[in-house]
Amino acid sequence: MTRSADDLLLELAQVCFRYPDGSRGLNDCSIAIRRGSRNALIGANGSGKTTLFQQCNGLLRPQSGVVYYAGEAVDYRRSGLRQLRSKVGMVFQNPDRQLFSANVLEDVSFGPLNLGLDIATARQRVSAALQAVGMTAFADKPVHNLSFGQKKRVCIAGVLAMEPELLILDEPMAGLDHAMQEDLLAVLENLQARGITLLLATHDIDFAYAWADQIHLMVAGRCSASLPAANLATAGDTLSGAGLPLPGVIELQCRLTKLGVLPSDAGPRKISDLLALLGTHQGNGMPHFERMI
Structure with a gap:
């Protein structure tokens, strides 16, 4: 199956998913992400944000409904998932879940080398990724000696080295002090300027309003509203119904x-x-x- 919208990068169409214990992750969830846009996913804990993210790069598969990428239904065979994950990168909330190599250079190199790239191409990608997140000077530093904010930046670099079209970040500001948040914001601005589409989850409605082009509201496993961030002033009833303030x-x-x-x-x-x-x-x-x- 295909979708024809040229500017539509990712779409979930009426996706449902239940976990093995019977709890519902997504309930008839539909959402559309346009190329080059900045998207904030907001909602209470347990509303389905992380489950939605895991559908976006094939870590989970819909039990009904369809996930489309670049107009094509996701192919869940090994080759299809490999291609999808080279285009859709995800950064977890806790960087320690994503870092496993001895030093920064090895960790960021893992993805490109796993794609089968030659050493010269992999090195070029790693160098560009570290520069993009301001971590070039830390290439030889042991991962366990990094600060929490530095670890997050290395995680982003590891994903960037795969040259994704869409970058997904789960609560990227969590655990960061003000200075670290400002540093990460600068990184995100740089990535969007390079044409990377951004989708992040946050509980901070003030940050979402200031940063995003589009805001998507998750309630009980469903995207209950998607609207331009600039229109949020007229969405007080929608937000209050989800327990969120203006x-x-x-x-x-x-x-x-x-x-x-x-x-x-x-x-x-x-x-x-x-x-x-x-x-x-x-x-x-x-x-x-x-x-x-």
């Missing part, structure tokens, strides 16, 4: 609009953008913020 910047903007500090059409997606907007409007004759509170 992003803080939206709530603050609404209050400032009611006070006459900001115009109703302002749409900052980060606190830093909102502060910059406040300064602009105060300079243009809008009421001074401190006088309004």
Whole structure:
């Protein structure tokens, strides 16, 4: 079976999956990921995010429904899965689940060599991947001596060395301090600029709103809503129904609009953008913020 949309990279169509103990992972789940886009998957623990990810690269197989990649139904034979996993890379939440070699260079080299590439090509890919995540200087360092954030970057490098079209990250910001999060954000920006499609899971609605092009909401094993992140301000009922709040910047903007500090059409997606907007409007004759509170 095929799909005809040229810009559609990955699609799950009415996928269902139950685990051997009878618990449901996905329940008639449909989701579409477009080429070159940044996608945030949000939802409570147990909503099916990790199960969905494992369907995306063939670690799990639908019991009903279809997974499409680049318009073609996934082939679950060994050769088909090998091809799929060369295009869809996944970074787990805990990097220690993904790192197993003695040093960084060996770990990042494993994927390209396992693809059967020659040594020169593998080395070129590994060098480019380490440079992309800012870990070139750590190539010979033992993996167990790395910080948590550095381990995550090495995991990303190991996937990048496979030259994927889609990179999936399960809770990439978990366990990182602010500086490490900023470093990882810079890495993600670099990857998207190179044309890699990004799909990540997060519990942080503020981060999802600031970063993503598209937000996909998981509830009880189903993608209950997919919408442009810029439209999240009008999705309060959808979020509250899933037990999620509106992003803080939206709530603050609404209050400032009611006070006459900001115009109703302002749409900052980060606190830093909102502060910059406040300064602009105060300079243009809008009421001074401190006088309004």
